[in-house]
Amino acid sequence: MGRQPCCDKVGLKKGPWAAEEDKKLINFILTNGQCCWRAVPKLAGLLRCGKSCRLRWTNYLRPDLKRGLLSESEEKMVIDLHAKLGNRWSKIASQLPGRTDNEIKNHWNTHIKKKLRKMGIDPLTHKIISPPTEQQQKEQNYEQIFNPHHPSSTVANTPCLESTISEITEEEKSNSSAFNPIDTTDTFLSKSPLFCTDEVPMIQPDEIIIHCADSSSTSSSSPSSSSCVKPEATLNLSGMEWLESNNMYFWGMDEINGWDLMSDDGDRKLTVDAFNQYQRMTFDQDSWKLELM
DNA sequence: AACTGGTTCAACCGCACTCGT
DNA sequence: TACGAGTGCGGTTGAACCAGT
Numbered sequence: 001m002g003r004q005p006c007c008d009k010v011g012l013k014k015g016p017w018a019a020e021e022d023k024k025l026i027n028f029i030l031t032n033g034q035c036c037w038r039a040v041p042k043l044a045g046l047l048r049c050g051k052s053c054r055l056r057w058t059n060y061l062r063p064d065l066k067r068g069l070l071s072e073s074e075e076k077m078v079i080d081l082h083a084k085l086g087n088r089w090s091k092i093a094s095q096l097p098g099r100t101d102n103e104i105k106n107h108w109n110t111h112i113k114k115k116l117r118k119m120g121i122d123p124l125t126h127k128i129i130s131p132p133t134e135q136q137q138k139e140q141n142y143e144q145i146f147n148p149h150h151p152s153s154t155v156a157n158t159p160c161l162e163s164t165i166s167e168i169t170e171e172e173k174s175n176s177s178a179f180n181p182i183d184t185t186d187t188f189l190s191k192s193p194l195f196c197t198d199e200v201p202m203i204q205p206d207e208i209i210i211h212c213a214d215s216s217s218t219s220s221s222s223p224s225s226s227s228c229v230k231p232e233a234t235l236n237l238s239g240m241e242w243l244e245s246n247n248m249y250f251w252g253m254d255e256i257n258g259w260d261l262m263s264d265d266g267d268r269k270l271t272v273d274a275f276n277q278y279q280r281m282t283f284d285q286d287s288w289k290l291e292l293m
Numbered sequence: 294a295a296c297t298g299g300t301t302c303a304a305c306c307g308c309a310c311t312c313g314t
Numbered sequence: 315t316a317c318g319a320g321t322g323c324g325g326t327t328g329a330a331c332c333a334g335t
Contacts, residue, residue: 038320055304090323106302
């Protein structure tokens with residue numbers, strides 16, 4: 001005998017929730033609290049199954065939810081946590097106040113995956129996509145000669161990238177801890193202070209300029225020859241020079257409680273001492289209730 | 294304006310886990 | 315220990331929306 005369904009599906013409504021249904025569910029939860037979900041639809045006068053009610057509440061109606069896209073710092077946190085935890089979305093969500101597992105899962109699948117792939121990083125393993133085998137390299141060369149528009153010329157396949165990551169200086173690594181809100185893994189992203197998910201550098205291989213310590217071996221070489229990276233090499237990623245004089249810059253706009261807005265000229269330093277959106281929502285819960293009623 | 298293909302995200306489904314009996 | 319009910323979780327779906335032609 002099979003398992004009983006979570007609810008009697010006959011006569012139950014499915015699909016998007018109407019405003020009236022939302023109102024009923026909110027009224028019920030605020031009056032009675034979260035109790036047995038199986039009983040909620042009956043008691044609240046809803047033609048939904050308990051599971052559907054729970055999902056609607058936890059993913060959409062809870063007053064402490066943040067709305068809108070994930071901030072840069074949240075995205076980075078998701079990537080770091082995913083590197084540690086894998087697809088355990090609820091565990092990841094528990095580290096991001098006001099975000100649901102469903103929301104994070106969706107954001108991962110629609111935004112972050114693409115960004116990582118564009119950067120040449122495998123979203124599953126968080127490792128650099130491996131350089132092509134000899135046979136693949138031959139095929140790629142063939143395509144580049146006889147079919148220059150073939151996608152094999154994208155940055156994801158460049159063997160340069162793995163080298164560039166290992167060459168981030170110790171100073172840059174130590175700087176990265178200034179904005180990383182949690183203990184980091186040794187993924188590329190957690191080590192790179194240059195990473196900003198909304199500003200993913202769409203760099204091409206020929207945009208990666210590497211100054212080798214032994215400059216005599218690389219002088220006047222073509223871009224492709226820069227893949228020869230010496231241990232002492234330093235990096236200069238064109239397009240990453242954001243810090244123009246007198247420009248303001250900051251990390252983690254969405255979590256600006258206590259974060260400093262830095263001004264390049266050193267004299268003007270603006271400190272923001274605001275509590276974040278999640279805290280505000282918690283404080284404003286009573287007014288939120290009133291708005292709904 | 295109409296069509297088409299791609300993207301997004303709320304909601305669903307089924308399995309796994311926990312807990313009480 | 316075995317079983318069933320309730321709940322949580324992650325993968326998947328499909329309607330709505332958007333951009334390009």
